[in-house]
Amino acid sequence: MDRKPPLCTLCGSRPSIYHRCYSGERLCARCITKTLRERVERTIARFKMFKYDSRIAVAVSGGKDSLNLLHLLHEIEEKFPKAELIAISIDEGIEGYRDEALRFASEACRRLGVEHHITSFKELYGFTLDEIAERNIGEVTTCTYCGVLRRRALNTAAREVEADRLATAHNLDDMAQTALLNLLRGDLKRMRLMHPAGFSLEGFVRRVKPYCEVPERESTLLAYIRGFGFQTKPCPYAGEAMRSDIRRFLNYMETRRPGTKFIVYRTALRIIESLGAVGEAVGGVCKLCGEPTTGEICRVCQLLGELEKR
Amino acid sequence: MIPGEKADVATAIEELLKTMGEKLERELIDPLSGTPLPTALILLNGVEINNLEGLETEIIDGDTLTLLPVVHGG
Numbered sequence: 374m375d376r377k378p379p380l381c382t383l384c385g386s387r388p389s390i391y392h393r394c395y396s397g398e399r400l401c402a403r404c405i406t407k408t409l410r411e412r413v414e415r416t417i418a419r420f421k422m423f424k425y426d427s428r429i430a431v432a433v434s435g436g437k438d439s440l441n442l443l444h445l446l447h448e449i450e451e452k453f454p455k456a457e458l459i460a461i462s463i464d465e466g467i468e469g470y471r472d473e474a475l476r477f478a479s480e481a482c483r484r485l486g487v488e489h490h491i492t493s494f495k496e497l498y499g500f501t502l503d504e505i506a507e508r509n510i511g512e513v514t515t516c517t518y519c520g521v522l523r524r525r526a527l528n529t530a531a532r533e534v535e536a537d538r539l540a541t542a543h544n545l546d547d548m549a550q551t552a553l554l555n556l557l558r559g560d561l562k563r564m565r566l567m568h569p570a571g572f573s574l575e576g577f578v579r580r581v582k583p584y585c586e587v588p589e590r591e592s593t594l595l596a597y598i599r600g601f602g603f604q605t606k607p608c609p610y611a612g613e614a615m616r617s618d619i620r621r622f623l624n625y626m627e628t629r630r631p632g633t634k635f636i637v638y639r640t641a642l643r644i645i646e647s648l649g650a651v652g653e654a655v656g657g658v659c660k661l662c663g664e665p666t667t668g669e670i671c672r673v674c675q676l677l678g679e680l681e682k683r
Numbered sequence: 684m685i686p687g688e689k690a691d692v693a694t695a696i697e698e699l700l701k702t703m704g705e706k707l708e709r710e711l712i713d714p715l716s717g718t719p720l721p722t723a724l725i726l727l728n729g730v731e732i733n734n735l736e737g738l739e740t741e742i743i744d745g746d747t748l749t750l751l752p753v754v755h756g757g
Contacts, residue, residue: 376741378730390726392734399734436754593724593753594731607754624721628713 383408391594394631402598409595413445413583420570422581423538426455430536430578432527433460433481433489435474437596437603438542440481442584444599446540447485461530463523464493466501467609474604481601492530494522498677506610508680515610518676525664525673531578539578543569546589546623548582549634552641553619561648568645574656576665588634692727693738695748710752724751 381389381401389399400408417423431446433439443460450456460482465471475491482489495501500508502522506515531539543551548567555564566572569582587595596603626633658664659671666672700708711723718738719725725732726749732740742748 376727376735376743378734388730389734390730392731394733402729590721590724590753593751597724597726597749597751605752605754628718628721 391591393591395627395635405591406595406598409441409587409591410445410448412586413442414449416569416586417449417581417583420581422540422570422583423453423456425453427538428457428459428534428536429538429540430459430461430527430531430534432539432541433462433478434542435462435471435476435478435604436542438544438584438587438589438592440477440601440603441587441592441595441599442540442542443481443485443487444601446583447487458487459534459536460487460489461527461534462489462491463526463530464491464495465519465523466494466503468503470604470606470609473606477602477604484601488534490530490534492526492533494526497526497529498522498673500680502610505680511679513676513679519610521672521676525671528578528580532576536578539571539580540583541580542584543582544584544587544589544592545634545638546620548585548641549623549637550616550619552637553623554616556641557615557619561644564641565645565648568642574665576658585638586635690742691736691738692725692732692740692742692748695742696725696738707750711750722753724753725749726751 378388378390379399381387381404382398383400383404387401387403389401391400391405392398393400423429429446429450431439431443433443443458446458450458460478462475462478464475479489481487493501494505502515502519505518509515509518527539527541548569551567552564555561555567569585571580571582573579584592623634623637656665656667657669659666659674660669661674662671664671664673696711700711711719711725713720719732727735727740727742728747729749732738
């Protein structure tokens with residue numbers, strides 16, 4: 374059996390380390406990094422995600438995706454001297470999990486010389502996620518609480534650091550999963566919200582997803598190539614059942630038909646774009662907290678209200 | 684593994700599974716096809732095994748096998 378890898382399809386000089394099945398390329402470590410950085414740059418340009426002088430808050434959890442995105446944006450930003458990068462992390466209060474991840478996030482920021490802000494659920498809402506999980510006996514899952522509260526926390530933190538963009542590291546797998554999830558639930562409104570260009574709404578820092586075309590597998594490989602520490606432990610509360618099923622299905626299909634995840638993601642974008650009004654959102658403010666919302670009382674206040682009752 | 688005997692990545696993983704057990708197997712191998720799952724990256728001396736001969740890639744003394752879980756989140 375052949376133990377010698379073929380030469381890199383792109384540079385033709387270094388031995389390849391990875392077979393990118395969906396394109397047929399065999400790539401060396403340097404060309405994997407280069408092609409992924411270029412892909413992120415193209416995504417940013419295609420969706421006009423940043424201005425030349427944007428103050429960009431990057432949501433950094435300490436996992437592979439967000440650390441990769443932070444490094445890539447740091448490199449891309451060098452070409453834009455007027456742009457600024459600030460890392461923000463949310464400490465949900467998950468003992469033995471988030472504390473480890475935050476150490477990886479802090480280390481990376483220190484190494485890159487990027488300002489790092491940490492905001493916690495406890496500070497913002499009075500509860501850690503562990504305390505919420507303990508109190509939560511209703512129908513809403515802990516993951517739902519976490520998702521809703523984290524989204525708000527990120528927006529609050531981004532506003533506090535006066536950022537005009539909030540970049541999150543959703544990868545291609547996340548996007549394809551969300552697309553199918555919303556399709557299977559028949560939720561076109563949610564599907565519209567997944568658009569990587571985000572939307573503008575008073576009180577919301579525009580959220581963009583420059584990492585949305587990087588497959589999760591290649592993200593893991595990139596973190597390995599770069600050799601920095603990142604969290605490999607899954608969240609103890611992980612397991613939104615339907616998403617896990619979809620994830621398994623998409624992984625299975627990707628093995629059988631490489632490129633499936635790209636097709637699902639791109640088709641979702643075409644559906645969203647054909648619905649029109651991309652980049653627009655209408656809404657008012659929450660009667661209780663004054664934060665932007667599409668209803669009368671925002672989801673955060675609804676969920677926190679449920680907890681207070683217990 | 685027996686010194687001097689030919690072995691491949693699959694043999695090494697089988698040996699690992701004997702000590703690491705079922706949990707690792709679930710992370711690594713698709714029970715239906717017997718091939719590595721897309722949720723794991725297996726590298727031989729820094730080269731992903733699908734870029735070589737997959738599980739049938741020959742291994743020799745001194746090789747480094749790296750198993751990377753593609754963990755969701757981050």
